[in-house]
Amino acid sequence: LFSSISLFGILPPSEVAQSTAPFTDAANQLFGTNTGFFIAIGACISTLGALNVWILVQGQISNSMARDGLLPKSLAFVNKHGSPSTGIILSSSVISVLLLFNSNKGFGDLYSFMVLLTSATSLLFYIAAAFSFLKFSIKSELGFKPSFRNISLSFIGLGFGIWILLGSGKEALIWGGIGVLLGIPIYLFNRKNDR
Structure with missing residues (x-):
């Protein structure tokens, strides 16, 4: 957030x-021409690190959900190195399909779409967490109390999450909604089999 705000102190908003x-562009303006090259290298290193983390996280999420009985048990499999390889392969395949469906976009547009889609789907978890916090606070469950602070924080979290979710754009909301809807039959099927 601070990095983004600092840009407006260096470059005009239109630029x-x-x-x-x-x-x-900001580095070139601050330190002279071609110094932005070092910023670009740092951004590439940071992006590769973030990509590595997200690939590993996506396997852990499906693995945890499978162990809790929310997804098929096959996604709970871990290989001999303790890595949830099935979940990583499945989620990477789904992402690859999404990239293929949007391959007519340029790299910049595709990157923007993937960031917005990731934001839209991730925000559902944050909104659910804020709603759960509100519910537990109102019902005095799990050690939470119905205090002004807890209720206020819940509404701030819900409001911010919904605001950012709506700001991710129609296309990201549609694709994210399709992804969530596709998960519902799998969830219901697993719940039925667990009984």
């Missing part, structure tokens, strides 16, 4: 809006 690499 930031049109730029494909605003941090590189």
